[in-house]
Amino acid sequence: MKVDGKHFRSIWRERGGWSVGAIDQRRLPHEFIVAKLTSCEDAAVAIRDMLVRGAPLIGATAAYGMALAMREDSSDAGLKRAYDTLVVARPTAINLKWALDEMRTALAPVDPVERAEAAYARADEIVEQDVEINRGIAGNGLKLIEAIVAKKKPGETVNLLTHCNAGWLATVDWGTATAPIYLAHERGIKVHVWVDETRPRNQGASLTAWELGHHGVPHTVIPDNTGGHLMQHGMVDLAIVGTDRVAANGDVCNKIGTYLKALAAHDNGVPFYVALPSPTIDFAVDDGIRDIPIEQRSGAEVTDMTGRTADGRLETVRIVPEGSPVANYAFDVTPARLVTGLITERGVLKPDRASLAAAFPERIVAAAE
Ligand code: MRU
Numbered sequence: 001m002k003v004d005g006k007h008f009r010s011i012w013r014e015r016g017g018w019s020v021g022a023i024d025q026r027r028l029p030h031e032f033i034v035a036k037l038t039s040c041e042d043a044a045v046a047i048r049d050m051l052v053r054g055a056p057l058i059g060a061t062a063a064y065g066m067a068l069a070m071r072e073d074s075s076d077a078g079l080k081r082a083y084d085t086l087v088v089a090r091p092t093a094i095n096l097k098w099a100l101d102e103m104r105t106a107l108a109p110v111d112p113v114e115r116a117e118a119a120y121a122r123a124d125e126i127v128e129q130d131v132e133i134n135r136g137i138a139g140n141g142l143k144l145i146e147a148i149v150a151k152k153k154p155g156e157t158v159n160l161l162t163h164c165n166a167g168w169l170a171t172v173d174w175g176t177a178t179a180p181i182y183l184a185h186e187r188g189i190k191v192h193v194w195v196d197e198t199r200p201r202n203q204g205a206s207l208t209a210w211e212l213g214h215h216g217v218p219h220t221v222i223p224d225n226t227g228g229h230l231m232q233h234g235m236v237d238l239a240i241v242g243t244d245r246v247a248a249n250g251d252v253c254n255k256i257g258t259y260l261k262a263l264a265a266h267d268n269g270v271p272f273y274v275a276l277p278s279p280t281i282d283f284a285v286d287d288g289i290r291d292i293p294i295e296q297r298s299g300a301e302v303t304d305m306t307g308r309t310a311d312g313r314l315e316t317v318r319i320v321p322e323g324s325p326v327a328n329y330a331f332d333v334t335p336a337r338l339v340t341g342l343i344t345e346r347g348v349l350k351p352d353r354a355s356l357a358a359a360f361p362e363r364i365v366a367a368a369e
Contacts, residue, residue, distance in 0.1 A: 047061055
C-alpha cells in the first residue's frame with residue numbers, strides 16, 4: 001500500500017541481499033523508521049517487542065528469522081534452535097507456528113550446505129503468498145461492500161468499523177480486514193472507516209489511522225467504547241476485523257475488545273465479518289474459547305501512554321494511580337455464533353467446522369501431522 005504516493009511493504013528482503021528490512025511499528029505514527037534485522041535473535045526480539053506485529057507479519061518475520069538463522073548455523077541443531085527460539089516469541093497468533101512449520105518441512109530434507117539458500121527461497125514464497133492471500137480476501141470482501149452499495153441511495157457512503165490493526169502493517173501488504181476496503185476505495189466506492197483506538201497499545205489510533213490516512217481512505221478514530229452507540233444509530237453498515245487464530249469450530253481469537261464489538265453488532269443486526277487468511281486457521285484447536293492461549297502482556301502497556309507533546313517531543317506518561325493493580329489480556333475469543341461470516345481467500349464461509357474443513361482440507365491433514 002502507499003505512504004504518501006510511494007509503495008511500501010511492512011517487511012522486505014534487501015534487494016539481492018541477506019538482511020531484512022521492516023517498518024518499526026513501535027514508532028508510528030510519530031516516526032517512520034526502518035529497522036534492519038540481521039540475525040535470528042533480531043527477528044525473535046522484533047516479534048516479542050512488537051517492532052513487527054499482526055498475525056501474518058509475525059509469520060513472515062519468523063520465516064525470515066529462520067533464513068537468517070541458517071546463515072549462522074545451518075546444521076540440524078541450528079535448525080532446531082532457530083525453531084525453538086522463534087516459536088515462543090508470541091503465543092497467540094498461530095501464523096508464527098504455521099510459518100515455522102513450513103520452513104522446517106522445507107529445510108529438514110535439504111543438505112545443510114544448501115539450507116541458507118533454500119531458507120531464503122521458502123521465506124520469500126511465504127511472503128509473496130501472504131500478499132496473494134490478501135488479494136483474494138480483498139476480492140471476496142469487496143462483494144459484501146458492493147452488496148451494501150446496491151441497497152443504499154446513489155452517492156451514499158458505506159460505513160465500516162474495524163478494531164485494532166488488521167491492515168497492511170499487520171501483513172506483508174494489503175492487510176486482511178482492510179483489503180476489501182482498499183479495493184473498494186480503489187474502485188471508486190465511497191467508504192468511511194470507524195477506527196477503534198484499541199487500548200492499551202492503540203494499534204487502531206496509531207497504525208490503522210496512519211495507514212488509511214496515508215493511502216487516502218476517509219476514516220474517523222473513535223474511543224473503544226463508541227462502537228455500540230454508532231451501531232444503535234445506524235452509523236455502521238459492516239464490521240470487519242482480523243484474527244490471530246480461528247479454531248476448528250469457527251471461534252475467532254482477535255485483539256482484546258473484539259468480542260464486545262461482536263456482541264454490539266449482534267444486538268443491532270450489524271453484519272460482523274472476520275477476514276481470515278488460511279494460515280490463521282488452527283484445526284488442532286477444537287474449541288477456541290477453551291483452548292486458544294491468551295497472551296498477557298506487561299502492565300506498563302495499561303499504566304503508561306506515549307505520545308507527542310505540543311513541542312514535538314515523544315513522552316511517556318502514567319495514567320493509573322501508583323499502586324493500582326492492572327490486567328493486560330491482549331486477546332479475546334468471539335464465539336462463532338456472533339460471527340456473520342469468514343472472509344477467506346477461497347470465498348466467504350460460514351464460521352463452522354464443516355465450512356472451514358470443506359474449504360481448507362489440506363490444513364486438517366497438516367494439523368494432524
Ligand atoms: O497484538 P497485535 O498488534 O499483534 O494484534 C494484532 C491483531 O489482533 C490483529 O487484528 C490480528 O493479528 C489480525 S492481523 C491481519
